Amino acid sequence: MSGVVPFGARLAAAMDEHGPLCVGIDPHASLLQAWGLRDDVDGLREFSLRVVDALGGRVAAFKPQAAFFERHGSRGLAVLEEVIAAARTAGPAGPGGAGTLTIVDAKRGDIGSTMGAYADAFLADGSPLAGDALTVSPYLGFGSLAPAVELAAATGRGLFVLCLTSNKEGFEVQHARTEVSGQAGPDGVPGGTVAALMAARAAVLNAGAEPMGSVGLVVGATIGDAVAATGTDLVAVNGPLLAPGVGAQGAGERELATTFGDARRNVLASSSRGVLAAGPDPDALVRAARTAAQEAKTALRS
Numbered sequence: 001m002s003g004v005v006p007f008g009a010r011l012a013a014a015m016d017e018h019g020p021l022c023v024g025i026d027p028h029a030s031l032l033q034a035w036g037l038r039d040d041v042d043g044l045r046e047f048s049l050r051v052v053d054a055l056g057g058r059v060a061a062f063k064p065q066a067a068f069f070e071r072h073g074s075r076g077l078a079v080l081e082e083v084i085a086a087a088r089t090a091g092p093a094g095p096g097g098a099g100t101l102t103i104v105d106a107k108r109g110d111i112g113s114t115m116g117a118y119a120d121a122f123l124a125d126g127s128p129l130a131g132d133a134l135t136v137s138p139y140l141g142f143g144s145l146a147p148a149v150e151l152a153a154a155t156g157r158g159l160f161v162l163c164l165t166s167n168k169e170g171f172e173v174q175h176a177r178t179e180v181s182g183q184a185g186p187d188g189v190p191g192g193t194v195a196a197l198m199a200a201r202a203a204v205l206n207a208g209a210e211p212m213g214s215v216g217l218v219v220g221a222t223i224g225d226a227v228a229a230t231g232t233d234l235v236a237v238n239g240p241l242l243a244p245g246v247g248a249q250g251a252g253e254r255e256l257a258t259t260f261g262d263a264r265r266n267v268l269a270s271s272s273r274g275v276l277a278a279g280p281d282p283d284a285l286v287r288a289a290r291t292a293a294q295e296a297k298t299a300l301r302s
């Protein structure tokens, strides 16, 4: 990986420059309609590239949601590839290179051998679906993510591991206590709630990284007191914390300020519909993103 700036360092620089906001590219059928576009591949392409054109170089990161591209089949996936490529060069050069970082929200997770194929698709140099980071699901066991962890580290990319998700149904899995509760596992990480265990595993991978490591967590801005309730140590993670739930799901400045405690400097707030609803006028999109970024900055950095 010599010469490649790791994702954690690139994201930290982008958040310092543009504010701690990630804009989700979620081309819902209803948004396409509101923008005067058809719910087909042409509409999907027009919508997504307009977002990149308007906000590229102006926000810390984009988070294209793979599902909205997959629902249009192979031609939709080709649009996702185009969006990732466009973000790479969009807008003025940033501190970690040209363009805007992309976090591909595909939430992949499988047994290790298949995870290797997902890693090749989303994290390998030269793969058209590879952005700067990928969301992954650890619910086949954190260790099943090893191929992605290894390839991300080798290519300077990042991961966001689902930890405490923004939806209310996540509770029954993420707050559950593991069998090894209270005891150290084979790698020295103690048990506890599932969420706390996932965070502790990420912390091991990020140990000693500066300004932060590249193995992040997804921690919704909507989760109330779940960080404390699950005993999840977000400070020890020393990695980026992707916080969806801002805007359309109801979280705002107050929730961002109270949810993350001393880990808030590492938080990247994420809003999709909350910003996209301002379109299609590019100036209105820029204003909406600026307002959301300023609110996130006030909540997380003051």
Ligand SMILES: O=c1ccn([C@@H]2O[C@H](COP(=O)(O)O)[C@@H](O)[C@H]2O)c(=O)[nH]1
Residues within 6 Å of the ligand: 024, 026, 065, 105, 164, 165, 166, 167, 218, 219, 220, 244, 245, 246, 247, 248, 249, 270, 271, 272, 273, 274
């Ligand atoms: O816990 C999670 C993990 C991922 N998401 C994704 O983020 C966006 C949220 O969209 P909004 O329009 O801002 O509500 C969407 O792609 C989700 O799949 C999440 O919401 N919560």
